[in-house]
Amino acid sequence: MRPALIVFQKDPMTESFAITKFSDLANPTRFLALTARILPWMAGITALLFVIGLYLSFTTEGDYQQGDTVRIMYVHVPAAWLSMMCYTVMAISAIGTLVWRHPLADVSHKAAAPLGAAFTLIALVTGSLWGKPMWGTWWVWDARLTSVFVLFLMYLGLIALNRALDDPSRAARVSAVLILVGFVNIPIIKFSVDWWNTLHQPASVVRLDGPTIDAEFLWPLLVMAVAFTLLFFTLHVAAMRNEIWRRRVTAQRRMAARMAGKEE
């Protein structure tokens, strides 16, 4: 099973990262070697993109209606996008765990959960900070806000589950099941929250949609979105590497204890 997958290995720098990760799933040691090579590059490109993105988001004009608060969008929208993408990455890894039983898939969704929770938190906080000047309140039970909040709760539940189980491979398989069940549920939750919201829609809330997005805002938004996405993958890969190391340390400690026990 393993060698067959290594055949797919291509030049890592030209492949998109998701594909590299999957073709290299077979072997954690290869993965570690690969991360050591490309992590500095990823970190560098991310930093560069953030510099450009931040420059663009502070130099472009404000919206005539919303004024400068439109700048909050440049961090809010990418974070919200990542909160969903991260769950998708976790769901794909969960399939990897359950179907192929790859140790790297286990590591992947375990490492992604705190990152997803953090980005969801950013989306919630900046959404709230955007809502205060726009809607006049910190929190509205708007359909989108509410479903993101539910997503946040799901991330926290997964982290709690992962911490509660001490056998890492069992924890990975069990939380993979939960991730997938949650993934199937997300559209249902979204749909029902929309329904619930149209039922209780307060009249005073000003909705922030419509064709206000033009090229002026699109560029910084796009650059920031790419920067955030790269940041996520950089952190994800680094966290995966840490997790692999952590498991090695535990395994070696256990082995050392066993050897010490044998010698006595």
Added chain:
Amino acid sequence: MINLLLRDLKLSVRAGGGALIGVLFFLTVVAVIPFGVGPDLNLLSRIGPAILWIGALLSALLGLDRLFQTDREDGSLDLMLMQEHPLALTVLVKCLAHWIATGLPLVIASPLLGLFMNMNEVAIGAVMLTLLAGTPAITFIGAVGAAVAVALPRGGLLVSILVLPLAIPVLIFGVSASYAAVEEPAPFMPPFLILVALTMFFAVLGPVGAALALKNAGD
């Protein structure tokens, strides 16, 4: 399968099975609410359906962690894993038994509590009907949480945390349908039918997910 259903039912009504604890909890939660919001009968009758639903949701979650844990303790879970029937079917039967033992009493107790909340007859009937259609969905989706947390020594609280976000749609449509029955312009059938559809969907997803989790939680 019938034997399993009867065995689970017997176990749960026997002393220590904890089937009646759920109803007691339901009763207590609903009885405590007026002390929090005040004895205003108009207000209580307005929020009554929502309170009954939230109370039922919490009580249905309360006993869920025992769904597989007792079987794990006495070893019968291993037997179920080794059976020839698909495990999902076994889980479905166990869910049904669990629902009859803990969910159905909630449904039966709800009219009485509805009277405490000063709800009219239509509202009481609607809440009862929606609870009848909705509580199985909570049990099914809760089975996944129970299966995931089966190996944990104190999984009860974790099961509730994991399952509650997934149970939000059931709550939304249950409460919407109950309100739609009372308030004139809103039609009763659409939310109710969606609720039924949710229950049927969870009846598939829940046992399949729980079976997957149980297989993986072993060894």
Added chain:
Amino acid sequence: MSHTFYIAMSYGLTALVILSLIGWVMLDGRARRRELAELETSGIRRRSATHSAGETR
């Protein structure tokens, strides 16, 4: 009314969260690397160093 406060807050909090994430990942990585080095010096090697295939555990 300018909304500088809200903009500064949202960028600041985002930076705070992201920096603490980066900090956590880096510190965690450093700690693990140190542990591995300690194990290495105390003479414990991975099974793969004695056998052939690479295996996580």
